[in-house]
Amino acid sequence: MLNYTTYGAPGAARPLLIAHGLFGSGRNWGVIAKRLSDRGEVNAVDMRNHAHSFWDENHSYEALAADLAQVVEKTGAPADVLGHSMGGKAAMVLAVTRPELVNKLVVADIAPVEYAHSQMGPIEAMRKVDFSTVERRSDVLEQMTELEDGLPEFLAQSVDVAGKKWRLNLDVLTAEMGKIIGFPDIHGSFTGDALFLSGGGSDYVTRDHRAAIKPMFPNAKFAKIPGAGHWLHAQKPREFEANVRAFLDRA
Numbered sequence: 001m002l003n004y005t006t007y008g009a010p011g012a013a014r015p016l017l018i019a020h021g022l023f024g025s026g027r028n029w030g031v032i033a034k035r036l037s038d039r040g041e042v043n044a045v046d047m048r049n050h051a052h053s054f055w056d057e058n059h060s061y062e063a064l065a066a067d068l069a070q071v072v073e074k075t076g077a078p079a080d081v082l083g084h085s086m087g088g089k090a091a092m093v094l095a096v097t098r099p100e101l102v103n104k105l106v107v108a109d110i111a112p113v114e115y116a117h118s119q120m121g122p123i124e125a126m127r128k129v130d131f132s133t134v135e136r137r138s139d140v141l142e143q144m145t146e147l148e149d150g151l152p153e154f155l156a157q158s159v160d161v162a163g164k165k166w167r168l169n170l171d172v173l174t175a176e177m178g179k180i181i182g183f184p185d186i187h188g189s190f191t192g193d194a195l196f197l198s199g200g201g202s203d204y205v206t207r208d209h210r211a212a213i214k215p216m217f218p219n220a221k222f223a224k225i226p227g228a229g230h231w232l233h234a235q236k237p238r239e240f241e242a243n244v245r246a247f248l249d250r251a
Contacts, residue, residue, distance in 0.1 A: 002067050003052040004045040008037025014103045015076045018044040019087030025051035043075050049169035059176035061184050064090035072101045084108035095190035105194040109202050109230050111209035114182040131164035194220045195247045199228035
């Protein structure tokens, strides 16, 4: 079972499950989860091979979706499900393969396609960190100056300072990177309400991707947040929350 943090208490709304992206954690979503918990219970998970959840050699989206299914079955089904990037792909697989567990689906800045880019740059930077000199998170930041602005701070949230290690299974994430940037060949569709919410400055979800989205999610709606990139929930948290809230509360 995945580790997860619960915000709020059961209310009139369906429970909301939040699945983070690659290198993230449920903790990254604490502020948004807390704000949305005024509607009812919100559960923010740590995905496998991340943060405080278990490590496993299989990091396929089928496995990640099965992990999410376990949490939904425990916390209350059907649930509203929100997933960002890697978590968004896992949420899509869950919705298509176990539609009875999903009420409404929010997919944040990702499409059900294979991407050409890799995420090996951050992994290589994390592997280079010399933990023998690390006493605080700022020591890690000083060793990761070659990465783009904001990324070192994000990655540093996954540092176990006391244990002098990463709370990320870098070996498995490296070995499974092809699966992470890809998307499995699954069949079926989710006919419930789905919102594909993207950053206005991101190219992760383009109009061309709708050809892949619509057969699987025939009731998909699309929206963009101006001034936001791939990390839209961190860059424009108020706007992100407002869009998600409006979608989930719509009858």
